[in-house]
Amino acid sequence: MVTMRDVAQRAGVSVATVSFVVNGSKPVRDETRERVEEAMLALGFHRNPLGAALARRGHTRIIAMLYPALERPLTPTAVAFFTGASRRAREQGYDLVMWPIGNDAEQVAVLARTGLVDGVLLMEVQLEDPRVDALRTAGVPFAMIGRTAEPEGIGYVDIDFAATTRDAVARLHALGHTRIAFVAGSEPGYQHAARTRAESAYRTAVTEIGGPATVIRVDESPAAGRALGERILTDHPGTTGVVILNEHAAAGLLIGLAHAGTSVPRDLSVVSMSTSAYMAEMAEPRLTYLRAPGAELGEWGVDALLERILSPDHAPRQRLLACEYVAGDTLAPAPAGAGAWAGA
């Protein structure tokens, strides 16, 4: 352990002078400061643990979760990712900070060059994500919550949107529904990967049960959900079931349906995908939903990242988690005479 006394001796100054330089508590002549700083460097004395850590390049034991908070306010599900990831990081002796950087390769490169973080956890991952290339180029370990179109060689944990969508359609079909609409968000950028995978699985699943594919996109807001609820059965007559992947609009959808005189679930069943208990309880009737494994995703994401940091030669961890079904009050048999199909 190098002390200020050692530095003072080597630089030929008093301990007080070293202290002034270290703490900035009094002005010191440039030449003296330089001598003290050279002695500090030669002896390996550092002002603070982070400075020391940076000098060793890496190992700050800080990891950053990148979330585009300026473009997309945190959803309750994203908050659960953050909470789970923070807790897991803490358990493993790391600090996790949320860094509000969007889909911006340049900002990611700047962060990487600071040497501030040991690794990065990407959120709101796009199918083609410029941040991935930026992190690879910078040589910063990273993992994803979500996944790109071709995630080979990258650690990730993601919701299995395809399996979850198949589950939602199958549960409606088992109760006689064949005319099932799919409601998603309308934002072009973020959530695109999840939506693309879910929508593709939806189209396959409804085709298999002989129903039409009806894809509806609305803004991610309660107001947009209200407006949709008021018009959905006028725009798409004969629909008896809705699978919704838009947690901000789900409670509003039910309010709009009530305004339009549609009884849920008697006239129309609703299954909400990738939703939290919190959002389900905010809705009336209480949503039947497929629970987003928020905290688990955060924990797994941290584990995948720490493996990249600590064992870069291991194969990256990759995992898909399906959403778990939670019964609520918005799923019932298809209304009689609604063109329900008795087969299968």
Add this chain to the structure above:
Amino acid sequence: MVTMRDVAQRAGVSVATVSFVVNGSKPVRDETRERVEEAMLALGFHRNPLGAALARRGHTRIIAMLYPALERPLTPTAVAFFTGASRRAREQGYDLVMWPIGNDAEQVAVLARTGLVDGVLLMEVQLEDPRVDALRTAGVPFAMIGRTAEPEGIGYVDIDFAATTRDAVARLHALGHTRIAFVAGSEPGYQHAARTRAESAYRTAVTEIGGPATVIRVDESPAAGRALGERILTDHPGTTGVVILNEHAAAGLLIGLAHAGTSVPRDLSVVSMSTSAYMAEMAEPRLTYLRAPGAELGEWGVDALLERILSPDHAPRQRLLACEYVAGDTLAPAPAGAGAWAGA
């Protein structure tokens, strides 16, 4: 601008060797490395901007927002603080990161010692907050979103809970309500300061209009709101108005009231304090509310902090913002014969 060539010349090594040291791309003998590092220091060449910044002591241009995310998942209002603060920091050339540290003086001291951040923005401030002492001791500039019992000499921006509560009670009273209950959260720690100030203002205001003081505390969740709505008029008969400072429970309260056969606003009026448009639209009927100035608080908090960092000799900025009234569908005249008081 010092280049690797300058460093190589001074250290008497090749540019490639300097590059190996800078990038850690190949092992370099200790003695050579030391010569290169001394040359780098003497010339003011730094591996990366953060390293350079740290060497100048501070001025990393990173500020941390401390939020106890492990103990208290982010509310929509807190998300608005974060978004507003991040945007403002970016405008001012700073990066703002969210650091999930709770009410823990020791963790705050560790963060302060790293020298990583130029300043700290405290959220979920307590009346007696041990983090304030820790930051003062560490000499780290800070400001608060919220305020302690005695915030003299500290920069802050806070919601004016007293004025906002008086406004809510006055609006109900103007419509003939005198039996007005106050619903708040039940968590003992966080939100205590806000609740204490609001509750005190509520007691004064209802006493002035000759009504009884009825304080009800429930968990901050939609489920707790539902349960309260189902029993509130049984537990507190004669109540015609509710002021609620618990945004997670407000939508559930309306659902529970509907279950109990209470018509809002015909039988009972509800005014939600410190609420967002998002939460108001999630509720049915749409909430009448006093809007939390979320983004503005975040922006003002950053301004107050940057002033501490850049002009430590100025008087700290302190500001209270009242919530703005937004008409919704949950406020109406007190029902006839409900003991309404025609005076004042």
